[in-house]
Amino acid sequence: MTTVVAFIFMFGLLVFIHEFGHLIFAKRAGMLAREFAIGFGPKVFSFMKNETVYTIRLLPIGGYVRVAGEDPEIIELKPGQHIGLEFNDDGKVNKIIVNHKSKHPNARIIEIEHADLDHELLIQGYEPDEEDEKLNFRVDRKAFFVMDEEETQIAPYDRQFASKSVGKRGMQLFAGPMMNFVLAIVIFIIVGLVQGVPVDEAKIASVQSDSPAEEAGLQVGDEVVQINGNAISTWEEFTNIVENNPGEELTMNVQRDGGTEMLTITPAEIEGQGITIGQVGVRQASEKSFIRSFPYGFERAYETTTLILTNLTMLITGQLPIDVLSGPVGIYDATDQVVQSGFMTFMMWTAILSVNLGIVNLVPLPALDGGRLLFVGIEAVRGKPIDPQKEGIVHFVGFALLMLLMIVVTWNDIQRLFL
Known part of the structure; x- marks a missing residue:
């Protein structure tokens, strides 16, 4: 039940923030926002406020803001009627x-x-x-x-999407992903304030039970200063060596209580995203700092963005198989594991997914924000819009293909869980 509540909260927050960005900038531009929806499919709950119908729909696979003029108007009055x-x-x-x-x-x-x-x-x-x-x-x-x-x-024409300038339309489309990045930064800052900001050194904050680190004798407060004779000054250097040596015996020199200890440790082999990495079962030490928490939020968002873009590039170029993708089922399963690690870990997971949602929506594929931004950009270059009917067909086909991909990914998730 805890996982269910956590997943619903996380999904609702990510989609709400994303669509809230679209909604606010639509209203600021004078567009008529007809509907603000969380989910797709049949309505579960709805109410109207300030010209906009707010709805919660049955299928938790996204959300949308329906702005007048983005789709053909529902009702047309004809002579003789x-x-x-x-x-x-x-x-x-x-x-x-x-x-x-x-x-x-x-x-x-x-x-x-x-x-x-x-x-x-x-x-x-x-x-x-x-x-x-x-x-x-x-x-x-x-x-x-x-x-x-x-x-x-x-919706008079001056309240329709197409009547607004290229800049206003582009900003309305970009606002959704932008808000996901803003949410991630805010969450990382909160985590920094509550949990502390990681120190630069390879200092141990906790040791997992029954892990290679515990078996080797690593303790809370230890600082790793050498691995296999090579000096270690940062946590990043420490994790890179551990991850790149799964199953390989490593000799570590650690500073403890003013002295130096030499330990031998063999990182466990962990399968993930088609590759094997090493893991020893320790967490980085941190320190409470109000001032450092704010740049930490931006740094973590930047690092997460870089990592996701790297993986996305590898996926597009075929260096990673499509099996690494996860849909709602896979994300739910991962959330179940994250929730068991504590609330702060869950918050970090939410921030990572928020960045991921922002990046995916900026990919220039039809039906996504990035695809629609591409059409606005083409209009800015050529000086006139593309035929709305042709653009609509492209987005419709793109949406159908995305739904097909969602089905394939969900099926893969189910196979991993039950087969």
Whole structure:
């Protein structure tokens, strides 16, 4: 149950922060954000506030912010169509009843001749059986369509995604991944404040039970100064040697209580991402420092970003197999192991996944933020947008392929767990 709660909290936080970035910059640019959704599929819960419907959906595989104009408008008024109109106190149309007009006895029924809800905000038409007199109706900027008794706010062109400058559209798309990086930095800073900032030296903070380090006699407070006769001055040098020598006997000189001890240790062989690395079962020492916690947050975010980009490059070039990818099932299994290591470890895991989510979304693939940013960039270079229908087809195909990849990755996760 602890893992379930932790996974839901982590997933919800990462998706919420990502989509919150899209939402805030959409509203700042004057776009109409129709929906802020966590998850996909059927609605589980929803409410409306400040023009936006906030929803939680059944399938925990992401989220989205639906901005007016990004997709074709749901409802289109055509000549000859009969609709009902309701008016506000200013005499402007504030509700357009598309069907079930009998449920709105106060609505004025007209037959449409012309309707422009993008620029003119005007509906022209006739009352049924009275076609001698053309009627003009001004439409309120915040009027609603009512279809199947559900209301959808209209979106004048200046509130649609396409009406905004390249810079504003690009920033709205980039804001989601950006917020994931910001979240990671904040989490790393909090961890630094609570747990302390790792020291530069190869100093031991804890020794895992039944580990090679415990068997060799390493103790809390020991500082490794030499391995196989080579001087060690940083934790990074220590871990590099250990990881690159799985199953190989190492001679370590450690400083302890003002003296020097010589220990022999053989790193355990750990399989991960198609390679074998060495591990001895120790954790780096840290120190409490309010001032150092802030640069530490940025440093850890940078290091995590570099590591993920390196692995992504290796995956693209075929140096890593696709089997290393994990979907929701694999992430849940990893979260279960992380939760058992403590809350601070879970926080670090959340920060790492936040950076990963930000990077993956910036990959220039259709349907991802990076793919849509690519189209905005192409528009900036060529001076005019690509045909929205063609772009829509590309994103649709890209989304379908991503869902197929998600199915393959999830199946691999299930095989690793149960087969």
